Amino acid sequence: MGTQKSISIPLGPLEREPDGNDDELARMAKALGHPARVAIVRLLLEGGECVCGGIVDRLPLAQATVSQHLKVLKEAGWISGEVDGPRVCYCARPEALRRFIELARGLEPATERSKS
Amino acid sequence: MGTQKSISIPLGPLEREPDGNDDELARMAKALGHPARVAIVRLLLEGGECVCGGIVDRLPLAQATVSQHLKVLKEAGWISGEVDGPRVCYCARPEALRRFIELARGLEPATERSKS
DNA sequence: GACTTAAATCGTATATTTACGATTAACGAT
DNA sequence: ATCGTTAATCGTAAATATACGATTTAAGTC
Numbered sequence: 001m002g003t004q005k006s007i008s009i010p011l012g013p014l015e016r017e018p019d020g021n022d023d024e025l026a027r028m029a030k031a032l033g034h035p036a037r038v039a040i041v042r043l044l045l046e047g048g049e050c051v052c053g054g055i056v057d058r059l060p061l062a063q064a065t066v067s068q069h070l071k072v073l074k075e076a077g078w079i080s081g082e083v084d085g086p087r088v089c090y091c092a093r094p095e096a097l098r099r100f101i102e103l104a105r106g107l108e109p110a111t112e113r114s115k116s
Numbered sequence: 117m118g119t120q121k122s123i124s125i126p127l128g129p130l131e132r133e134p135d136g137n138d139d140e141l142a143r144m145a146k147a148l149g150h151p152a153r154v155a156i157v158r159l160l161l162e163g164g165e166c167v168c169g170g171i172v173d174r175l176p177l178a179q180a181t182v183s184q185h186l187k188v189l190k191e192a193g194w195i196s197g198e199v200d201g202p203r204v205c206y207c208a209r210p211e212a213l214r215r216f217i218e219l220a221r222g223l224e225p226a227t228e229r230s231k232s
Numbered sequence: 233g234a235c236t237t238a239a240a241t242c243g244t245a246t247a248t249t250t251a252c253g254a255t256t257a258a259c260g261a262t
Numbered sequence: 263a264t265c266g267t268t269a270a271t272c273g274t275a276a277a278t279a280t281a282c283g284a285t286t287t288a289a290g291t292c
Contacts, residue, residue, distance in 0.1 A: 004150060004151060005250090005251095007152045007155050007177070008176070022154040022155050022158065023154075025148070026148065026149055026150055026153070027149075029145040029148040029149040029154070030146065030149025032142065032145040032149075033142055033143075033147075033148075033149045034120065034146065034280085035120060035121065035122055035123040035139050038139075038141050038145070038223070041223055042223050045223055045225060052240095053237095053239080061281075061282090062282055063238090064239095064240085064241080064281075064282060064283075065281050065282065067240055067241080068241095068279090068280080068281080069280095070240095071241095072279095083239095085238090085290065086236090086289045086290055087238050087239070088239060094224070097220065097223055100220060101217055101220050101221060104217050107154070107158050107161055107213055108161050108210070108213060109162050112210070121280090121281095152250095168268075169269080172269095177252090178251070179252095179269075180251080180254090182269095183270060184251080184270095186269095188249095199269095202258070202259040202266095202268050202269085203259090203267085203268055203269070204269060204270090
């Protein structure tokens with residue numbers, strides 16, 4: 001998928017934690033940054049679909065394209081896939097979503113976060 | 117920025133709400149899907165930086181590149197920029213982050229969400 | 233083994249993104 | 263008006279992403 005260049009901020013006077021967090025968040029966000037992939041993650045979190053073919057049936061995309069999207073999501077940790085006979089069963093990783101939300105929340109400084 | 121193709125799921129027997137939510141989430145995620153842009157959003161949410169030049173100083177990127185990233189973020193609603201004399205002051209839109217998190221949370225079906 | 237089915241990968245065309253230097257536009261100050 | 267300064271835009275090269283048909287791989291069945 002082409003690893004993204006990492007940006008390192010010369011950490012200012014206030015000493016921020018050394019984030020590779022920006023990279024992690026960017027990676028996950030980028031992987032989610034396509035409507036088909038959002039749809040796939042949602043589908044899998046709903047638990048109904050699981051098998052690759054089932055997903056293909058629900059999207060207006062060719063099998064090869066869906067497979068590519070699944071690969072992107074898998075590489076970014078959004079989903080996992082295990083072989084089940086002749087087919088592959090994909091599952092969303094709920095902890096990925098939790099992590100993603102946590103990282104997003106971390107964008108806001110702690111002082112602001114306490115308000116909500 | 118190149119509008120992304122929208123995926124419409126043939127809504128199943130369970131009648132899901134007609135999501136353009138997938139599109140909205142994908143749009144925001146895509147915009148955030150680069151370390152430099154995550155860094156910019158974080159920087160602006162921290163409140164310290166604001167002026168474009170200040171942001172350029174903190175990133176290892178050329179002015180033109182930063183300007184492009186700012187444009188992407190602005191188009192996706194992550195930030196706003198208002199002219200202040202000869203310079204432009206960018207601000208993060210906290211409601212965008214809130215919306216983003218809300219959309220991400222919406223990926224998980226409501227039944228699961230009540231557990232946390 | 234031969235055959236079927238499911239999913240991944242290949243090859244490829246097109247579009248988009250990313251980055252930069254150079255230029256332009258906009259503003260304030262002289 | 264002219265001069266700096268700041269930010270946007272232009273032009274462009276290189277890299278990535280997207281989509282599809284065709285092919286290959288893998289697993290199960292006969």
